[in-house]
Amino acid sequence: MTDQTDYTPVAAQLPSRRAARDTILGLTRKDFGLLTVVIALTMLAPFLLNPFPSNSAMAQFNAGYPDLMQRFVIFGIFAIGFNILFGLTGYLSFGHAAFLGVGSYSCVWMFKLLGYNVLPGILLAIVVSGLFALLIGYISLRRSGIYFSILTLAFAQMSFALAYSVLSNPSFNLTNGETGLQVYTNDPQWLQGDGPRAPHIFGLAMRETETLSVGAWNFQFNAGYYLCAVVMIICFYLSVRLFRSPFGMMLRAVKSNQQRLNYTGVNARPYTLAAFVISGMYAGLAGGLLSAMDPLAGAERMQWTASGEVVLMTILGGAGTLIGPVLGAGFIKYFENIFSKINESTLHAWFAFLPDGLEDALVAIVYPFVGKGWHLTLGLLFMLVVIFLPGGLVQGGNKMATIFRRDRKGGGVEDDAAAQRQAGE
Amino acid sequence: MGILEVKNVGKRFGGLHALSDVNLSVAENSVHAIIGPNGAGKSTLLNCLVGKLIPDTGSVSFDGQSVLGRKPHEINQMGISRVFQTPEIFGDLTVLENMMIPCLARRDGAFALHGYRAMMRDREIVDRAEHMLEDMHMIDKRGMHAASMSRGDKRRLEIAMCLAQQPRLLLLDEPTAGMARADTNNTIELLKHIKDSRPITIAIIEHDMHVVFSLAERITVLAQGTPLVEDTPDNIKGHPKVREAYLGETEH
Incomplete structure (x- = not known):
C-alpha cells in the first residue's frame, strides 16, 4: 500500500487533463487500486488471518475465527466514520460510542418487535443514530477545540447513564439496564414467521460457518463476517468518494483555516454538522452490525472507554488517511483478543528450551505485557507511533516503501527525492 | 451615494472609544485608502464592515443594504471580500x-x-x-x-x-505589512493591474505612505477613532492636521 495520505497533491493526482476522465467507478486509478486492495484483504481474510496450522503452538496467534473477524470489519466501519469527522475537520469527538450504543439498541429492538431478519435493524440503527447525532452535533458544534470534545464526552456519558439506569425501569424499559437488551421468547416478533430463531438475512443465519480443512489448517467462512465485510467495503468506497468530493475539500478547509473559510462566503457550521451526522451514522451502522452478529446490546458499549478506543484506532492507523482507520481498528482488536489470551503457562511453554532460572526470569519480564496487561503493550506501541510516526501506521508503511525503493535503485540524491515524492503521493 | 456608506458609527470597548461618529463614503470603482496612526481605529472600522464586530451606534450599508447583524459569510456573499494583515490561506x-x-x-x-x-x-x-x-x-x-x-x-x-469570487468591494488590511521593498512594489503593481483590468472598488488600510500615494484616489485620515479629514492624495500630503496627527504621535 503506497499512498493513503489524506490528500494527494492535485498536480500529482492529475498528470494531465485526460487523466481526470480516466476513472473507474468514479475513482482515480490509485484510489481504485486502494479499493481493490481493501476488497482483496477483506474477502481473503479467513486465509490471511489463519497462517498457522491449528495444532501448532502458534495457532493462538490465528485471528481467522468468525467472532474476531467480524469485530475487525465492524470496528473498521466505526473508525472509517470517525475519521470523516476527526480526520477531515479536526473536530475531536470523545462521545462517538453513544452512536454505537444507540445503533445496537435500535437493532435489538427490531429483533424484538419484527423478527430476526437483520436488515430492518441495521437500517433503523443508521436512521436513529443519525437523528441522535443531529441533536448532539447541533449543540456541541457551537464550540470548537477542547470544549467541543468535552461537550461530546458529556453527552455520551449522559447517554450511558440513561441506558444503564434511567431508561430501564419497570414502567418504561427501553434498555434493560445492567443485563443488556436481548430478545425474549415472549417478544412480539410480528414478522418472524418460520425464519431461523437467530439473526439471519433472508434465511441465511449469521452464525452459519463453513469450515474448509486443508491439511492442518482450518479456514472458516462465516456468513455474518461476509455480510459485515461487504458493508465495510461499501462504507469504504463511500468514504473515498467523500474524501475526493467538494464536500470533503470544504471539510479539510474547515480544519485548515476556518476564519478564511467564513470570509470566503462559506458557512462552516452546516459542513461540520453534516460531517458529524455522517460519522454518527457510520457509528450507528457499526453498532447495528454488532447486534446483528450477537443479539445483545449493553450500556457498556456507550462508555467513554469505547469512545476513546475509536480515537486510538484512528490516530494509530493514521488520522485523515483513507485506509489508516481500518488498519488501526484491526491492530487494536487483534491486540485486545490475541495478546490478552496469552497466559503464564503459554509463556512457560515458549521459553521451556531455556535453563529454568532464565526461563522464570524471562516469563516474569514478559508477563506484565501480555494477558491482562495487554493494555500496557498497546499503550507503549501507541506512544511509539505518536512520537515517531505522527501520521500513524500509514506513514510507517510509506516510510518503508521509500526505504525499499531507495535500496532497489541503489541510492543517489535524485532517486531519493523522486522516491520521497512518490511516497508522498 | 457610494457603494459603501458608513454613517455615525461608534464602537466602545469598555471605557475606550475605539470609534466615534465615523462617516465614510466609498465611491464605486474607486480606490479609497484609510490611514492613521496606531490605535486610530482603522482595524476596528474594518472589522465593523465585515461582520466581525457589530458597531454600538450608526449604520453600515453596502450597495443600499445594511450589513449590520449579518454573519461574515453572508456579508461576503453580498460581494465584500477581505484580505487580512497576515495572509489567511488554507495552508x-x-x-x-x-x-x-x-x-x-x-x-x-x-x-x-x-x-x-x-x-x-x-x-x-x-x-x-x-x-x-x-x-x-x-x-x-x-x-x-x-x-x-x-x-x-x-x-x-x-x-x-x-x-x-468576483467581489464588488475588496477590503485590504495593511497588505504590505512586514514585506520587503521588492514584495511591496510587486503588491502595488498587482493591485494596479487588478484595478485596471476589471470594475472593482478597493478600500485599503495602510501604514506605508508609499503604497497609499501610489494607489489611492481618495484618502481618509483617521485619528483617535474619528475621521480627521478626507481628500485627494495631493491635498492630504500637505495638510496641516495630518502632519499634526502623525508628528504628534512621533513625539511620544
Whole structure:
C-alpha cells in the first residue's frame, strides 16, 4: 500500500487533463487500486488471518475465527466514520460510542418487535443514530477545540447513564439496564414467521460457518463476517468518494483555516454538522452490525472507554488517511483478543528450551505485557507511533516503501527525492 | 451615494472609544485608502464592515443594504471580500485547491452537500481556478502546499482567492505589512493591474505612505477613532492636521 495520505497533491493526482476522465467507478486509478486492495484483504481474510496450522503452538496467534473477524470489519466501519469527522475537520469527538450504543439498541429492538431478519435493524440503527447525532452535533458544534470534545464526552456519558439506569425501569424499559437488551421468547416478533430463531438475512443465519480443512489448517467462512465485510467495503468506497468530493475539500478547509473559510462566503457550521451526522451514522451502522452478529446490546458499549478506543484506532492507523482507520481498528482488536489470551503457562511453554532460572526470569519480564496487561503493550506501541510516526501506521508503511525503493535503485540524491515524492503521493 | 456608506458609527470597548461618529463614503470603482496612526481605529472600522464586530451606534450599508447583524459569510456573499494583515490561506491544501474553494463558494453558495461528486472532474471549477492562477502568474505553483510558499506568494494567493469570487468591494488590511521593498512594489503593481483590468472598488488600510500615494484616489485620515479629514492624495500630503496627527504621535 503506497499512498493513503489524506490528500494527494492535485498536480500529482492529475498528470494531465485526460487523466481526470480516466476513472473507474468514479475513482482515480490509485484510489481504485486502494479499493481493490481493501476488497482483496477483506474477502481473503479467513486465509490471511489463519497462517498457522491449528495444532501448532502458534495457532493462538490465528485471528481467522468468525467472532474476531467480524469485530475487525465492524470496528473498521466505526473508525472509517470517525475519521470523516476527526480526520477531515479536526473536530475531536470523545462521545462517538453513544452512536454505537444507540445503533445496537435500535437493532435489538427490531429483533424484538419484527423478527430476526437483520436488515430492518441495521437500517433503523443508521436512521436513529443519525437523528441522535443531529441533536448532539447541533449543540456541541457551537464550540470548537477542547470544549467541543468535552461537550461530546458529556453527552455520551449522559447517554450511558440513561441506558444503564434511567431508561430501564419497570414502567418504561427501553434498555434493560445492567443485563443488556436481548430478545425474549415472549417478544412480539410480528414478522418472524418460520425464519431461523437467530439473526439471519433472508434465511441465511449469521452464525452459519463453513469450515474448509486443508491439511492442518482450518479456514472458516462465516456468513455474518461476509455480510459485515461487504458493508465495510461499501462504507469504504463511500468514504473515498467523500474524501475526493467538494464536500470533503470544504471539510479539510474547515480544519485548515476556518476564519478564511467564513470570509470566503462559506458557512462552516452546516459542513461540520453534516460531517458529524455522517460519522454518527457510520457509528450507528457499526453498532447495528454488532447486534446483528450477537443479539445483545449493553450500556457498556456507550462508555467513554469505547469512545476513546475509536480515537486510538484512528490516530494509530493514521488520522485523515483513507485506509489508516481500518488498519488501526484491526491492530487494536487483534491486540485486545490475541495478546490478552496469552497466559503464564503459554509463556512457560515458549521459553521451556531455556535453563529454568532464565526461563522464570524471562516469563516474569514478559508477563506484565501480555494477558491482562495487554493494555500496557498497546499503550507503549501507541506512544511509539505518536512520537515517531505522527501520521500513524500509514506513514510507517510509506516510510518503508521509500526505504525499499531507495535500496532497489541503489541510492543517489535524485532517486531519493523522486522516491520521497512518490511516497508522498 | 457610494457603494459603501458608513454613517455615525461608534464602537466602545469598555471605557475606550475605539470609534466615534465615523462617516465614510466609498465611491464605486474607486480606490479609497484609510490611514492613521496606531490605535486610530482603522482595524476596528474594518472589522465593523465585515461582520466581525457589530458597531454600538450608526449604520453600515453596502450597495443600499445594511450589513449590520449579518454573519461574515453572508456579508461576503453580498460581494465584500477581505484580505487580512497576515495572509489567511488554507495552508494544508494545495494552491489549486485554495483557488477552488472561493470558486465553489461563488457558484454553490454558503453550503452545498456534494459529497459524492468527484472534485477534480468538476471542469468548470478546476478551469476557473486554473485560469485565475494563470492570471496571477502562479500556475506553476498549483500543486504546492500553500503553507510552504513565501510570504509574498501567500499574499498574492490570498488576493487571487478574494478576486475569484468576483467581489464588488475588496477590503485590504495593511497588505504590505512586514514585506520587503521588492514584495511591496510587486503588491502595488498587482493591485494596479487588478484595478485596471476589471470594475472593482478597493478600500485599503495602510501604514506605508508609499503604497497609499501610489494607489489611492481618495484618502481618509483617521485619528483617535474619528475621521480627521478626507481628500485627494495631493491635498492630504500637505495638510496641516495630518502632519499634526502623525508628528504628534512621533513625539511620544
